[in-house]
Amino acid sequence: MFSGIIEEEAKVINLRKEQENLYITMACSFTSELKPGHSIAHNGVCLTVLENDDTTYTIVAGKETLLKSNLGLLKVGDAINLERSMKLNDRLDGHLVQGHVDQIAVCTEVSEAGGSWYYSFVYTPNQTEFTVEKGSVCVNGISYTVVNSKDNTFQVAVFPYTYQHTNFKDIKPNSVVNLEFDIIGKYVVRLLEQSERI
Numbered sequence: 001m002f003s004g005i006i007e008e009e010a011k012v013i014n015l016r017k018e019q020e021n022l023y024i025t026m027a028c029s030f031t032s033e034l035k036p037g038h039s040i041a042h043n044g045v046c047l048t049v050l051e052n053d054d055t056t057y058t059i060v061a062g063k064e065t066l067l068k069s070n071l072g073l074l075k076v077g078d079a080i081n082l083e084r085s086m087k088l089n090d091r092l093d094g095h096l097v098q099g100h101v102d103q104i105a106v107c108t109e110v111s112e113a114g115g116s117w118y119y120s121f122v123y124t125p126n127q128t129e130f131t132v133e134k135g136s137v138c139v140n141g142i143s144y145t146v147v148n149s150k151d152n153t154f155q156v157a158v159f160p161y162t163y164q165h166t167n168f169k170d171i172k173p174n175s176v177v178n179l180e181f182d183i184i185g186k187y188v189v190r191l192l193e194q195s196e197r198i
Contacts (some may be wrong), residue, residue: 002041002138004094004143006166009079010042013056020063020071023050028082029059035170039099041083043167044141044178045069046099069101070140070176079167081141092124094143095136101178102129105139107171108153117158118147119171123179125152127193138180142166 010026017023024042032051034040038049041061047059066072074080085099086092105123121139123129131137131149137156140143144156163169171177 001086002046002094002097002099002141003086003090003092004044004097004138004141006081006085006142006162007083007164009167010077012074012078012080014156015074015076019159020066022061022066023058024061024071024074025056025058026080027056031055031082039085041085041097041099041141042080044081044099044138044180045068045071045101046085064159065101066096069178070104070105072138073115073130073176081102082187083141085125085142095138096164097138097141097143097180098182102181104176105179107173107175107177109173115160117163118155119158119168120148120153120155121177121179122153127180130185131181132185135185136182138178140167140171142168 004175008028013027032050032054034052034057036049036051039046040095045065050058050060060072105121107119108122109120111118131146131154133149135146137146139156147155147157158168
């Protein structure tokens with residue numbers, strides 16, 4: 001479980017494809033603290049550490065992950081947003097995030113707003129994947145409050161700290177991002193579906 005509060009960016013050091021799996025090696029400040037089996041959210045995708053040393057660590061993304069996320073678009077040198085899994089006694093500064101990306105979205109516009117920025121995204125809505133005004137959404141692993149929620153679009157407001165300390169500074173129109181919709185909303189929809197069948 002995660003909170004959507006990014007610890008830091010990692011740089012992609014190496015990419016290796018083996019059949020339908022992509023092995024991703026990265027460098028970050030806490031690699032020496034990791035152990036094989038640790039869970040880390042990478043642009044919002046929960047993946048397991050395979051191996052590490054004092055400077056780098058490696059994960060693997062399988063076919064389903066590559067189909068549903070932007071990890072297959074990575075290039076050496078790209079920045080990935082990282083968050084280690086929550087401790088049970090931590091504050092929940094963002095919202096409950098599972099690290100299970102639902103789908104990708106495309107940035108359609110970035111507009112400056114007096115020292116902050118509004119980022120607009122378009123996605124494919126369905127019965128359980130949608131946004132609501134002032135609800136929560138996770139974009140590239142970052143917890144945001146939804147602004148201007150429409151049928152298949154929404155915006156988020158990005159403030160200077162987040163802009164400077166995450167890969168949002170690299171997102172431009174046509175950039176592809178990962179989305180995880182609010183888990184509470186998904187359960188409410190499923191409960192309503194089941195109650196209608198009873």
